[in-house]
Amino acid sequence: LLDRYDPLLFGLIYEQIEAKVTGDAQGAYTHKQLEPLLKWLNGVGIYDFGSEGNVGHEEARKFLKPTLSRFEYHVHKVLCQLRTTEMFDMILAFPASQPALEDLKTCLLKTEQRTLFVTRLREQLSRRLLHPGADTETIITTYIATIRCLRVVDPPGVLLSRVAEPIRQCLRSVPDTIRCIVQSLIEPGNPLFEELVNSSARLVSDARDEAENFNDPKWTPDPVDAPDHFRKGKGADVIQLLVSIYDTKDVFVKELQVLLAQRLLAIRDYALEAEVRNVETLKGRFGEQALQGCDVMIKDLQDSRRIDEAVHQQIPDVPLHATVVSRLFWPSFQPAPLKLPGQIGRAQAAYDRTFATAKRDKKLRWLPQLGSVNLTLDLRDRSITVDATPLQAAIIELFSSQDTWSPDALVTELRGPDAGTVRNALYFWNNLGVLRSLPDDDLWRLVEVVDERAGGATEGAAHGASLSFFSLVRGRGRELTERACAQSSRRRRRRCRVSRRSGSSRCAHGSLSIFLSLSVE
Structure with missing residues (x-):
């Protein structure tokens, strides 16, 4: 029964x-x-x-x-x-989900459902991750979590190699993948940065260098369900797997140099300790030879302090400090014509004269489009402190001598930027309530007093003073790229005080600080 x-x-x-x-x-x-x-x-x-x-x-x-x-x-x-x-x-829940993964x-191991597992997970990844709405950073973060999860489920990495290929193909096709990975590597607090700092893994190698060594006494055959590309990622850690998305690590090294240059050019007071530590850590994974250019860039800024001190012994009251960079080792910087007016231009001219006296065989060539300015505007009813580009600072400097300008007149006065670029700079000040477009004419006017009936102005506040320029030094068949990063002195702040009655302006306590880093090609 x-x-x-x-x-x-x-x-x-x-x-x-x-x-x-x-x-x-x-x-x-x-x-x-x-x-x-x-x-x-x-x-x-x-x-x-x-x-x-x-x-x-x-x-x-x-x-x-x-x-x-x-x-x-x-x-x-x-x-x-x-x-x-x-x-x-x-x-998505990892590492909290590790008990479930175990x-x-x-x-x-008990049920032999590996093939079904791979099929279902690839379907989930395709539906929930690899769609047009996913941004690159999310895909990379999820890929890293997938690597770590599947290392728990299948330590040899066979499941990972079978599941991850669609993610890798997607990342290869996205133009900003390299930048996102490199940004994560050098950004403190990022999980990939922590992986880099805490990892003791071997040097990252090119995918084409990964050859199977049959003479290795520890050699073992691939599992029966391993795909053809399994050997390529066998034993690799997270960083190695990310780099192996491409055939060569050179693309990552170049992007590292670009991002390091941006970070170095944004440094104030020559505080290089954090960047030096980052480069030394990266050398442990990419090799010293690959990062020689990064060493040169750091040395350029280390030389800056000595050069800056020498220049300011001659002009202590001009707070302009330039950074000179070696052209062959820094990213290519193309100069954009811009005439800097008022006290900004006077500070630049004073620095030019002093530099020419000390270095008679060289000449500065400025690249102001790469700079940044921090300035405080004292208007009749408010004070606004804001970070701006040199072009934006140049425009507001012109409004301190004349309270109404047209975009075409500004283009003529500044001798370089096109009308579209000038209009973008005008809208920057318009958003802060400093400038206002007149309705009847293509004119812009300085707003000294907030007109409440017109909706008022937004008062911006940003701290930390800097005015950055870049320059190219020429002399006796040699040329080197220079960056002059002009910063407001911590003890002094540039203030433009505008008089509504006269329509003119008076610049009080004017000061600029420029950081100069000099090295010869």
């Missing part, structure tokens, strides 16, 4: 197991669920099925004991299927 009802009885027990696994484990990633489920199964789980109290309990135990392994297998199978459908959510590892 029991044999006759085996399929029905087993089907009911399987349903009870499935309900128990789903009810206890679904969405619960922070604690292991497999062991409690097996304890339930071996305790009272199936033996109480269909019995009340102790009635039939011993008979059920005696009957079902020989088939207990089938029910344990079903627990593993159901939990494996559940975790497979939740894998993308567990990736359960999944055991279940995959």
Whole structure:
């Protein structure tokens, strides 16, 4: 009679197991669920099925004991299927989901559902990650989490190599992938930066350099389900896998140099300690030879302090400090014509004269489009401190001598920028309520007093003073690129005080600080 009802009885027990696994484990990633489920199964789980109290309990135990392994297998199978459908959510929840991943590892070994796991996870990644709305940073972050999760589930990395290829192809096709990865490598607090600092892994190598060494006594054949490209990523850490998206690490080294240049040019007071540490750490992964250009850039700024001190012994009251950079080792900077008016131009001219006296065979060539200015405007009813570009600062400097300008007149006066660029700079001041466009004419007027009926002006406040310029030094067949980063002195701040009655302006306490870093090609 029991044999006759085996399929029905087993089907009911399987349903009870499935309900128990789903009810206890679904969405619960922070604690292991497999062991409690097996304890339930071996305790009272199936033996109480269909019995009340102790009635039939011993008979059920005696009957079902020989088939207990089938029910344990079903627990593993159901939990494996559940975790497979939740894998993308567990990736997003990592590292909190590590207990669930360890359960999944055991279940995959028990049930051999690896192929189904790969298929389902690739479907989830395609649907929830690799779509047009996902930004590059999100894809990279999820890829890193996927690497770490699948290292838990399958330490040899076969599942990772089978799952990750669509992500890698997507990242290869996105133009800003390299920049996002490199930015993460040098940004303190980023998980990839922490990986770089705390990792003791080997140097990053080019993908084409990864050759299989059959003479290695530790050599082992690839697993039977490993894809063709499995050897390429075998044993690689997160950084190595990210770099191996491309065939060569040179693209990362070039991007590292570009981002380092931007960070160095933004440094104030020559505080290089953090960047020096970053470069030394990067050398441990990319090699000293690959980062020689970064060493030169840092040396340029280290030389800046000595040059700056020498120049300001001659002009202590001109707060202009330039940074001279070696043209061959820094990114290419193309000069943009711009005549700097007023006190900005006077500070630049004073620096030019002093530099020419000290270096008679060289001449400064400025690249002001790469600079930044911090200035404080004292208007009749408010004071505004804001960071601006040299072009924006030049425009507001012109408004301190004449309160109404047209864009065409500004283009003529500044001798370089086009009308579109000038209009963008005017809108910058318009958003701060400093300038206003006149409705009838193509004219812009200085707003000394906020007109409440017109909606008022937005008062901006930004701290930290800087005016940056770049220059190219020429002399005796040699040329080198210079950056002059002009910063307001911490002790002095440039203030333009405007008089509405006369329509003119008076610049009081004018000061600029320019950081000069000098090195010869």
